[in-house]
Amino acid sequence: MIEYVQSILLIISAVIIIISAIGLVSLGKNTKNKVYARIHIVGLFDVACIIAMIALGQFLLAGIYFILAPFTAHAIANAYWKKEDRENNLELQNVVEDVGEDHPFLHPKEKMQALESENSEKLKADERFSVTTLEIDEGE
Amino acid sequence: MDILIISKFIVVIALIIMMLAALRASAYKSTSMGLLGSSIVVNAFAVALLICGEIYNLAFYRDISLALIFFGFVGTIAFAVVLGGDDE
Numbered sequence: 001m002i003e004y005v006q007s008i009l010l011i012i013s014a015v016i017i018i019i020s021a022i023g024l025v026s027l028g029k030n031t032k033n034k035v036y037a038r039i040h041i042v043g044l045f046d047v048a049c050i051i052a053m054i055a056l057g058q059f060l061l062a063g064i065y066f067i068l069a070p071f072t073a074h075a076i077a078n079a080y081w082k083k084e085d086r087e088n089n090l091e092l093q094n095v096v097e098d099v100g101e102d103h104p105f106l107h108p109k110e111k112m113q114a115l116e117s118e119n120s121e122k123l124k125a126d127e128r129f130s131v132t133t134l135e136i137d138e139g140e
Numbered sequence: 141m142d143i144l145i146i147s148k149f150i151v152v153i154a155l156i157i158m159m160l161a162a163l164r165a166s167a168y169k170s171t172s173m174g175l176l177g178s179s180i181v182v183n184a185f186a187v188a189l190l191i192c193g194e195i196y197n198l199a200f201y202r203d204i205s206l207a208l209i210f211f212g213f214v215g216t217i218a219f220a221v222v223l224g225g226d227d228e
Binding site: 003004006007008010011013014015017018020021022024025035038039042045046049052053056058061064065068071072075076077078079080082083084 | 146147150157162170173179187190191194205210213216221223224225
């Protein structure tokens, strides 16, 4: 009976491994964030390997692999993000932050520039403040 | 032939296909893809060694597999840290 369970688990892991192999090489050229997608697919392969190890009765190895695999994936993704994606991806360099009008702390850049300019209508309308300019003679 | 032996051979064939796919993926232009491909090959070889060790009664196959998984992880992390560089 246990042989059948083992063989079913092994066949399931083989199917998952083949699916991940197909997915690893079949991502199109125009796919965005390909490297992250491939790292995600490798996560599927890791789980298939863990299932195969459990089917073979190697529980300690499966546990070690289960703990170590996410660290590997995160390290590769972090390295790619820091040195390749952030410097080469043009879309990331031109990020437009969408800030709502009602946000209490963040304001759009154009709105702040309009407020700070001398011809701002709000400055004219606000008569509580008066601006004086002192002329400083450097000769004194 | 026993069904367990057949399923073990099926897994080994799937792992070989995965290794070939990983070699293809590691040839893409990004350095991280090479790192990812080598990590896949090492892990796939470790699992294939577990299976072949049970089939052919190899000596120390569990220890070699554990060493491959552990040192493959250490090498991948070390290379990823070097590749990522310092925080700005």
